[in-house]
Amino acid sequence: MSGNEGMYLDQLDAAQVAESLAADPILTANEDLEAALRPIVDSAEGRGVEDLKVVIVDRDPQGFTDLRNFAEEIVAESGGTVIVRSPFSVGTSSDAEPRAALELGQYEMMEEPNEYIEGFEAFVDEVGGYSVPLVDYSLLAGGAIVAVFAVLAVVWWMRSHGRQRPAGAAGGDARRSASLTSA
Numbered sequence: 001m002s003g004n005e006g007m008y009l010d011q012l013d014a015a016q017v018a019e020s021l022a023a024d025p026i027l028t029a030n031e032d033l034e035a036a037l038r039p040i041v042d043s044a045e046g047r048g049v050e051d052l053k054v055v056i057v058d059r060d061p062q063g064f065t066d067l068r069n070f071a072e073e074i075v076a077e078s079g080g081t082v083i084v085r086s087p088f089s090v091g092t093s094s095d096a097e098p099r100a101a102l103e104l105g106q107y108e109m110m111e112e113p114n115e116y117i118e119g120f121e122a123f124v125d126e127v128g129g130y131s132v133p134l135v136d137y138s139l140l141a142g143g144a145i146v147a148v149f150a151v152l153a154v155v156w157w158m159r160s161h162g163r164q165r166p167a168g169a170a171g172g173d174a175r176r177s178a179s180l181t182s183a
Helices: 014-023 031-047 066-078 099-109 116-128 133-162 169-182
Strands: 052-056 081-086 089-094
Touching: 014 052, 014 066, 031 052, 031 116, 052 066, 052 116, 066 081, 066 089, 081 099, 081 116, 089 099, 099 116
Parallel strands: 052 081
Antiparallel strands: 081 089
């Protein structure tokens, strides 16, 4: 599907595109862009984005969600993480990456819409380095709870085992308090 004729979303079939992407993870009519994207796509797995596939179309679609819908169709056919990029828009879908990571990656990609290479680099960096903030807070809260229970266990053990009085000591205390009250 590459060549100089251009690629337009309304002329593409998701099943055929998925089949093409199985053989080559980059689909575009622009051979220079394909060559520039190759190192980014090839390094994506090592940077935390598994099975990255890229489709570049040469015209923005009419519908706002068309690119994302097409990316979702490709993922349904073949899995992975799919980016469908047009000149001034992007749509993504993945069966492995969280939607929040994809949205952040899209935002980074479109920071400079004319800079395709920098945008794809930013996308891979953002999605590959994404972690759910709640997981970090949950681990911190869990660690604090474990620490509190550990301190309580140590205090309980010290009270029950550490300060045992001799058998005659209790009577001595009772005699001394009785002598203090009678005086």
